[in-house]
Amino acid sequence: MHIISQQGYIQQVSIHCVIFGYQDKQLKVLVPKLHFQGDFWALPSGFVYQDEDTDEAAKRILEDRTGIKDVYLESFKTMGKASRNSRNFLDRLIELNPNTLDDETKRREYEWFTRRFIGIGYYALVDLNNVVAQKNEIDESIEWYPVNAIPQMIMDHNQLVDEAIESLRADLDRKRVAFHLLPETFTMKEVQELYETILEKSFAANNFPKRVLELNVLERLKKKFTGAANKAPYLYRFPKQNESSVKN
């Protein structure tokens, strides 16, 4: 572990990333498990450099921890409780990993880490099928969990996920945000299933395409011939404005 407290971070502000993906008709979140004794799960988190936008910090943390870059990012909530610190978490971690605080530097790190932090929550939308998340050295594993089967995480991270889902739902109506969860090309049925999954309600199959298409953000491509003995659906593409599409 490097000396984190002296790298020019803004004090007492942390960034937390809820990374959404979509697979098997389920909304999933990418959660790393820390490489320590004791089953600690935690959202990819980090701090903000003095000369860095918080948006940039979220992107950097995401890439460092998962290898994922160039994704859609949205800040959704800032957690500001005075009691918000990682002392409970770190004490439990140290209890189960006795050699963690074996020198003066690390003890100073402990003090730094366990102060009260204001946490800025970001959610990311990625194309799970195209993205290969790679754990880095501080993680034991990194896995996609369906939103209703996320392990117990440290601090308020489970609450952050809940708030992220709520924001995602609210944003679905106003912004054309959902397409970021789909692969480069997709069928209208896949779009509908995605909306039904996230909003937990079903839509009529005849009106849904009309409503989506009149957003005027989808490009219709050629049909998708799968070899199956049925009518081939059209493929659509969501031309991404700023970001290039995600290729791990």
Place this chain on the structure above:
Amino acid sequence: MHIISQQGYIQQVSIHCVIFGYQDKQLKVLVPKLHFQGDFWALPSGFVYQDEDTDEAAKRILEDRTGIKDVYLESFKTMGKASRNSRNFLDRLIELNPNTLDDETKRREYEWFTRRFIGIGYYALVDLNNVVAQKNEIDESIEWYPVNAIPQMIMDHNQLVDEAIESLRADLDRKRVAFHLLPETFTMKEVQELYETILEKSFAANNFPKRVLELNVLERLKKKFTGAANKAPYLYRFPKQNESSVKN
């Protein structure tokens, strides 16, 4: 001016309050003007004590600067640009107010104030008719401005107001938030005009009451006899859950 930099604040985090009121069928924002040469308007802003929730800080700042307390508060946006600092503003202020930096303490304050700050935006909803906003000593005046006639403020404060309005509109649908802008008792027509003002669209007069009433949050009181030669409308009350209603 006291020594602000040493009072146990969280470093580089600021709070900004957009205070909404409603009067004369207009949505208004309460904006103080600083007691300095040079026409500086700025949202009521401040910092967060180490042992204080950010929500508490927003409440405290609101009360210190305006005398208003016990209002509905909602955090709506966190501004995180690396370039976000008040150096331009303060340099202009010092230029126009030469005696501002006349001792060492104040010069140190200047350094503290002009660092990069992460700004947490809150909006408050108050009953403008019942609330008497009181300027404190650092303000020259404090006034209600219609949202489309707000003076040019410092830093990104105008943008904060725009984002606050957007959030307020989005929240109107999901939460029963608007009643906080009305007096203790009000007629259905007043509710409708409020919604029409904020959302900038009109509603049919027959269904609107039905939709509002089936929220089951309003209490119908006796009729309102104004002495005018017409049918007296019913008065309604919004029983506030946690907060007591605002009396300056």
Place this chain on the structure above:
DNA sequence: GCAAAAGTGTTCCCTATACACCCATGG
């Protein structure tokens, strides 16, 4: 031709709007 899934059309229902009408109130 047949099965499977895509895509479309018809009908129905619900909600919101427009408009008309009735009602309470005070002069």
Place this chain on the structure above:
DNA sequence: CCATGGGTGTATAGGGAACACTTTTGC
């Protein structure tokens, strides 16, 4: 009884859902 504005009923339009139907595809 009349003017005023609150409140309510009726007809209509639009959007979404259910259901049935047509179309495309490969065997």
